[in-house]
Amino acid sequence: MMVRKVLIIGSGFAGTALALFLKRAGFDPEIYEARSALGVDAGAFLYLAPNGVKVLKELGLDRPLEQDGFPATGMVFYNQKGRRIGELDNRSDLERYGARGQVLKRAQIFRVLQGEVARQGIPVHYGRRLEGLEVLGQEGVVARFAGGTSAEGEVLVGADGINSSTRRIILPQSPGPRYTGLVDTGGFTFLPSLRAHSGPQHMIFGHKAFFGYVVRPSGEVYWFSNVPWAREPTREELKAIAPAVWKQRLLELHAGDPAPVVEIIRSTEAEGLGKWPLRDMPSLPAWHKGPVCLVGDAAHATSPSAGQGASLALEDAAVLAKCLRDIRGLEPALAAFQRLRKGRVEQVVRQSRRNGDLKIPHPVMGRVRDLLMPVFLRAAERAAQPIYGYTVDWEAPTPAPAVDGAELRV
Ligand SMILES: Cc1cc2nc3c(=O)[nH]c(=O)nc-3n(C[C@H](O)[C@H](O)[C@H](O)COP(=O)(O)OP(=O)(O)OC[C@H]3O[C@@H](n4cnc5c(N)ncnc54)[C@H](O)[C@@H]3O)c2cc1C
Structure with a gap:
């Protein structure tokens, strides 16, 4: 056929x-x-x-x-006290992988x-x-x-x-x-005072939840929070939480986390905050x-x-x-x-x-994580090479699988 x-x-x-x-x-x-x-x-x-x-x-x-979109120059990781515990540098991605990642x-x-x-x-x-x-x-x-x-x-x-x-x-x-134990939320705000933070994605291991943000050169802030939630909430349960109540809950979860986390949440319109249980297959x-x-x-x-x-x-x-x-x-x-x-x-x-x-915050593992972060990040950098380096060659013909188990290449 x-x-x-x-x-x-x-x-x-x-x-x-x-x-x-x-x-x-x-x-x-x-x-x-x-x-x-x-x-x-x-x-x-x-x-x-x-x-x-x-x-x-x-x-x-x-x-x-x-x-x-705009390229993120890398990722900087902070612990709950705001101490820089590691970073990844993406500035040479164009030369290394043939393209620069984009935030969109x-x-x-x-x-x-x-x-x-x-x-x-x-x-x-x-x-x-x-x-x-x-x-x-x-x-x-x-x-x-x-x-x-x-x-x-x-x-x-x-x-x-x-x-x-x-x-x-x-x-x-x-x-x-399968549910991962985290609910993602986040949105957009505009804080010209954070223009100096533009460039990398900032990742914070907060006291009770993980927080990430990235700032456009214009001062527009894109952010997310990964909220630990042991049992997967249903869509109806999440929908039933009023936007203002959810925003207040996030402010409480991140109270005590390093600046500018609370300022970012506070300045965001509650109506714009999505909620997504994180899952994989x-x-x-x-x-x-x-x-x-x-x-x-x-x-x-x-x-x-x-x-x-x-x-x-x-x-x-x-x-x-x-x-x-x-x-x-x-x-x-x-x-x-x-x-x-x-x-x-x-x-x-x-x-x-x-x-x-x-x-997912953990009192003991958190300290171990802080210490081992540079090691994790070196491993992450190595793991990223075959992922980012992958290129589909559209013109090259795809060979028919000759023998079962034979390796195919694109
Ligand atoms: C909170 C969150 C953050 C994420 N962040 C990132 C990130 O930073 N980077 C990244 O690479 N990925 C990210 N992802 C993952 C990414 O969104 C997905 O991997 C991607 O959307 C998968 O694309 P897809 O086309 O397979 O499916 P989808 O984008 O989900 O598209 C599926 C489409 O099918 C339609 N559909 C569903 N059921 C039916 C039906 N029965 N009949 C007809 N149409 C149907 C849907 O309406 C939808 O339009 C994130 C995911 C989430 C939840």
């Missing part, structure tokens, strides 16, 4: 980038997104690492992103990706929530959406995030997301079944403590499009995609979880 029409479920990082790469490779992608066109822009900010920026560069989208608001990055999808005339159907699938033997697959509509294609890619419906449908026995037995495949968070969500989820989703998009372009037969192409990606991404998931565990 010649694959032409690819149904993509979800218009996040993986879905939009996959559509752009597939279109370039001569396929007919169509995106089906559960939310309304307006709803997709919601969210806070993220760090897009050099490996993710390189994928966008391949798509010709790095320039608009650099206009919206989600709304900005989606505007760029979705704008390019629209410019290239790729159909995006909003308000289509996938609810069911029907595999038509060798003929392809039918996607069924809430409300009774459907769509048919030769392949369906579930780029529908950590709560993936596609995953639940094709792998009903597979494990679901355990290893799945498979990422594909018949003509259906998972990408991005749907297959391998990572907690944000390695700053890699979006970059890995973008890498997936490029690699899957290459496999479909270069490898004869759908099943070998999807198998090659999984083989090329699984080891790499699952290593990042584990690393990110370890980073997150360090953020």
Whole structure:
């Protein structure tokens, strides 16, 4: 069967980038997104690492992103007393890895990706929530959406995030997301007095919660707090906390932490504070079944403590499009995609979880952490090299997997 029409479920990082790469490779992608066109822009900010920026560069989208975002020159870590306990220097990332990581608001990055999808005339159907699938033997697959509509294609890619419906449908026995013990919150404020702090991301191991902030040269502050919360709160529980009550709780949690933590929280509009339980995905037995495949968070969500989820989703998009372009037969192409990606991404998931565990305050371990921070950071720098250094060579053909277990390269 010649694959032409690819149904993509979800218009996040993986879905939009996959559509752009597939279109370039001569396929007919169509995106089906559960939310309304307006709803997709919601969210806070993220760090897009050099490996993710390189994928966008391949798509010709790095320039608009650099206009919206700004590079962080590194990370400086402080203990609860405000003592500097270590730092990472990212200033030579361009020379070392071929791109500089960018700090971006989600709304900005989606505007760029979705704008390019629209410019290239790729159909995006909003308000289509996938609810069911029907595999038509060798003929392809039918996607069924809430409300009774459907769509048919030769392949369906579930780029529908950590709560993936596609995953639940094709792998009903597979494990679901795992909670990390942290709830993320944060927002934006404007404090011209902090202009002198611009450059690196500042990371503070507070008395009761971890706090991070980065300042644009204009004085706009992007910040987050990782709040320890033993049992995973439900969406309803989090929604029931009024914004002013949540802000007050954060002020209490961070009372006594080094300046300017409290000042940043106090100056932020309570209504703008999001709340997200942080989770990741355990290893799945498979990422594909018949003509259906998972990408991005749907297959391998990572907690944000390695700053890699979006970059890995973008890498997936490029690699899957290459496999479909270069490898004869759908099943070998999807198998090659999984083989090329699984080891790499699952290593990042584990690393990110370890980073997150360090953020949970502990009276004894806190002191050990302070002492060992330079050692941790040297190890983190070494671990970052293959992660940031990864480049998908779009032009290079993807070899078909010759022997089971043989190593493939992109
Ligand atoms: C608080 C927080 C901070 C983060 N910070 C960073 C960071 O600094 N750096 C980084 O690289 N990563 C970060 N991440 C991770 C990053 O956001 C994800 O890894 C990334 O969004 C994954 O992209 P994706 O396209 O796979 O999924 P998503 O971006 O989740 O997109 C999935 C899309 O599918 C749609 N969808 C869902 N279900 C259906 C359905 N049934 N039918 C149709 N459509 C559906 C959704 O509406 C959504 O648009 C963070 C995550 C969180 C929660």
